[in-house]
Amino acid sequence: MSHRPAPTDIDIHPLIAGRWSSRAYAADKPVAHEDVVALLEAARWAPSAYNVQPWRFVVFEKSADSAAFERAFATLVPFNQSWNANAQVLFAVLADTLTAKGTANPTAAYDAGAAAMALLLQAHAKDLAAHSMSGFDANAFREAFAIPERFTPIAMISVAHHGDAKGLPEALAEREQAPRARLPMGDLAHFGAWTQAG
Amino acid sequence: MSHRPAPTDIDIHPLIAGRWSSRAYAADKPVAHEDVVALLEAARWAPSAYNVQPWRFVVFEKSADSAAFERAFATLVPFNQSWNANAQVLFAVLADTLTAKGTANPTAAYDAGAAAMALLLQAHAKDLAAHSMSGFDANAFREAFAIPERFTPIAMISVAHHGDAKGLPEALAEREQAPRARLPMGDLAHFGAWTQAG
Numbered sequence: 001m002s003h004r005p006a007p008t009d010i011d012i013h014p015l016i017a018g019r020w021s022s023r024a025y026a027a028d029k030p031v032a033h034e035d036v037v038a039l040l041e042a043a044r045w046a047p048s049a050y051n052v053q054p055w056r057f058v059v060f061e062k063s064a065d066s067a068a069f070e071r072a073f074a075t076l077v078p079f080n081q082s083w084n085a086n087a088q089v090l091f092a093v094l095a096d097t098l099t100a101k102g103t104a105n106p107t108a109a110y111d112a113g114a115a116a117m118a119l120l121l122q123a124h125a126k127d128l129a130a131h132s133m134s135g136f137d138a139n140a141f142r143e144a145f146a147i148p149e150r151f152t153p154i155a156m157i158s159v160a161h162h163g164d165a166k167g168l169p170e171a172l173a174e175r176e177q178a179p180r181a182r183l184p185m186g187d188l189a190h191f192g193a194w195t196q197a198g
Numbered sequence: 199m200s201h202r203p204a205p206t207d208i209d210i211h212p213l214i215a216g217r218w219s220s221r222a223y224a225a226d227k228p229v230a231h232e233d234v235v236a237l238l239e240a241a242r243w244a245p246s247a248y249n250v251q252p253w254r255f256v257v258f259e260k261s262a263d264s265a266a267f268e269r270a271f272a273t274l275v276p277f278n279q280s281w282n283a284n285a286q287v288l289f290a291v292l293a294d295t296l297t298a299k300g301t302a303n304p305t306a307a308y309d310a311g312a313a314a315m316a317l318l319l320q321a322h323a324k325d326l327a328a329h330s331m332s333g334f335d336a337n338a339f340r341e342a343f344a345i346p347e348r349f350t351p352i353a354m355i356s357v358a359h360h361g362d363a364k365g366l367p368e369a370l371a372e373r374e375q376a377p378r379a380r381l382p383m384g385d386l387a388h389f390g391a392w393t394q395a396g
Contacts, residue, residue: 006243010232013323015213016240016316034208040387042214044380045204046315049332049353053381058388068390093308107332110291110352113311114330117244118214120312121319125211132312134247134305145392154308155247182242183251189238190256192266194343 006180019121022129024168024176025086025160030063035126036089039159042122048111054096055115056151062088071144076156077135083172087158091119092141093132094151112154123159130159204378217319220327222366222374223284223358228261233324234287237357240320246309252294253313254349260286269342274354275333281370285356289317290339291330292349310352321357328357 006017040057048054060069072090073081093116095108116132123130138153147153165176204215238255246252258267270288271279291314293306314330321328336351345351363374 008239008243010236010239012236012240012243012320013213015211016243016320016323019243019245021245037383038208038210040383041206041208042210044383044386045206045210045214045217045378047217047219047318047330049330051379053386056386056388058390058392060390065390095308107307107311107352109305109307110293110311110314113305113308113313114315114318115311116308117312117315120245122210122214125214132245132247147392154305180243181249185235185238185242188242188251188254190254192256192258192263194256194345 004180006182009185015121015125019124020180021131022162022176023083023131023172024163024165025084025088025129025158026163027086027167029088029161031061031088031128031159031161033061033064035128036061036159038126039091039119039122043115043119046111046115046118048114049105049107052096052099052105052111054105054108055112056094056096058092058094058145060090060092072141072156075137075141075144076133077137080133080135083168084158086163087160089159091157091159092153093155093157094147094153096150097152098150109152109154116155116157119157127162128159129162130157132157202378204380207383213319213323217322218378219329220360220374221281221329221370222361222363223282223286223327223356224361225284225365227286227359229259229286229326229357229359231259231262233326234259234357236324237289237317237320241313241317244309244313244316246312247303247305250294250297250303250309252303252306253310254292254294256290256292256343258288258290270339270354273335273339273342274331275335278331278333278354281366282356284361285358287357289355289357290351291353291355292345292351294348295350296348307350307352314353314355317355325360326357327360328355330355
């Protein structure tokens with residue numbers, strides 16, 4: 001089930017409405033390296049403050065280097081390990097917290113989020129399932145891959161071809177097919193003034 | 199000049215390749231309120247850790263409430279004020295730094311960045327110019343609009359219809375037409391291991 005458009009209140013571009021965070025991944029179907037690179041290329045063209053481009057990705061392709069993939073996979077929290085058995089690619093998303101001058105970059109994580117969103121949307125454009133997760137041990141990841149202090153691991157994105165939700169544990173299969181939900185617009189958007197609702 | 203696709207190394211979706219941060223805004227051409235809401239709707243469907251949706255937007259439409267718009271505009275740094283004279287809408291992007299339990303949300307800014315990217319892409323889908331800026335006084339903004347402590351103003355996004363770069367000061371007009379540039383892929387993507395290049 002790869003088609004699960006957001007029940008939007010207003011029409012938005014189908015690439016944005018159609019992207020969603022699946023957990024049903026196809027077994028044993030590697031993601032082509034050229035697709036992995038296309039996902040990174042989409043991230044590369046994201047905007048950032050002063051065009052600093054503070055995003056970094058450490059990419060783990062199961063089919064290319066299963067040992068490295070397993071070391072990255074081991075940093076996922078148990079719940080995420082449970083449904084990612086068929087994940088083919090893991091992208092660790094890191095932010096460079098410092099500018100070239102060595103001062104703090106206050107928008108590093110915000111800019112990394114923009115790049116990650118481009119990556120997720122490009123995955124959807126290629127009909128790949130992609131899911132960004134904060135549930136991983138950032139310190140364990142840092143240690144396992146000797147990440148320098150200035151770079152902060154923020155998230156892990158898993159990617160695979162879409163699979164059948166029936167292969168998931170029952171509770172997750174249900175969640176996979178439940179209506180997608182978001183806060184009402186009034187909770188997140190305020191016009192002309194801050195209002196306490198949000 | 200609204201068509202300025204990224205010179206990508208690899209083909210990516212045209213919505214992502216075609217989005218760019220223009221500074222040439224059309225004068226006196228309001229952005230329809232329904233378009234403003236569509237941009238917010240795109241942001242609304244972004245992914246976030248535990249679906250917490252920590253993004254908030256305070257939206258200023260010049261044509262609807264010019265006094266509020268001017269108060270928000272006044273928090274931009276002088277350089278951004280200089281080229282935003284024709285901006286029609288300002289979106290202040292805020293992150294809710296706390297979870298419902300009152301603990302810190304470590305991915306609030308990253309998730310807000312994803313939502314902002316969706317907003318920028320939806321603007322491009324509507325052939326609107328949109329530009330995310332970190333150059334504003336977040337404290338002044340917080341004070342002017344009585345933003346509660348738990349919400350952090352991260353960026354200001356200005357939106358308008360595309361205009362003519364000839365209307366910009368010479369240095370900016372040149373920058374507007376210069377080739378778009380990003381770091382080479384090798385600086386931002388590492389495969390299987392961290393390498394010092396990035």
